[in-house]
Amino acid sequence: MGSENPNPFQALFQTVERFSNCVQTHLANFTQQAHRSLPTKKNPLISISSSINADSPATNTHFLVKKPAAPVTKEELGRATWTFLHTLAAQYPENPTRQQKKDVKELMSILSRMYPCQECADHFKEVLRANPVMAGSHDEFSQWLCHVHNVVNRR
Numbered sequence: 001m002g003s004e005n006p007n008p009f010q011a012l013f014q015t016v017e018r019f020s021n022c023v024q025t026h027l028a029n030f031t032q033q034a035h036r037s038l039p040t041k042k043n044p045l046i047s048i049s050s051s052i053n054a055d056s057p058a059t060n061t062h063f064l065v066k067k068p069a070a071p072v073t074k075e076e077l078g079r080a081t082w083t084f085l086h087t088l089a090a091q092y093p094e095n096p097t098r099q100q101k102k103d104v105k106e107l108m109s110i111l112s113r114m115y116p117c118q119e120c121a122d123h124f125k126e127v128l129r130a131n132p133v134m135a136g137s138h139d140e141f142s143q144w145l146c147h148v149h150n151v152v153n154r155r
């Protein structure tokens, strides 16, 4: 076989290798996490409390009920956001439309401006500048996300 007929297993081996690298990263992160202490709730980024108050008169169309604040730390917010992003990547189509590619790039850009942790948002802007979103296919986007997740967490 000449260079026009590359080994048909080569692409498969490369995909398996990339997947294996990603799994290794997961395991490494998981092991590190197991040794870390649980995130502290002493310094929450934000407190999520319902704006519903049961005591107020029903003069408006909605009732207000005050609930205890649920503190959200940087770690909790990060984990929830990564879960959302990796779920999005898992469902990202093999052959995305032009609109889907545009949407996912805009989403990342919005995240870098509006992420509710200013320090993280600023850092993510730098990460995006150095690693422009790659969303040409399911694999491309999943691997790009995996990579930027590692870059963010290495910091």
Ligand SMILES: Cc1cc2nc3c(=O)[nH]c(=O)nc-3n(C[C@H](O)[C@H](O)[C@H](O)COP(=O)(O)OP(=O)(O)OC[C@H]3O[C@@H](n4cnc5c(N)ncnc54)[C@H](O)[C@@H]3O)c2cc1C
Pocket: 025, 026, 029, 030, 033, 074, 075, 076, 077, 078, 079, 080, 081, 082, 083, 086, 111, 115, 119, 120, 121, 123, 124, 145, 146, 147, 149, 150, 152, 153, 155
């Ligand atoms: C956009 C963004 C910017 C952030 N910037 C900062 C910052 O500047 N400073 C800061 O302190 N924190 C930042 N964070 C939070 C940080 O990334 C972590 O979410 C947080 O520190 C908690 O880390 P963790 O190790 O518990 O797990 P997380 O990194 O939140 O990951 C959650 C789970 O995802 C899995 N996982 C880990 N790596 C990968 C991977 N590469 N691919 C697939 N799955 C993986 C693991 O099973 C892990 O338990 C940012 C988060 C986001 C979403």
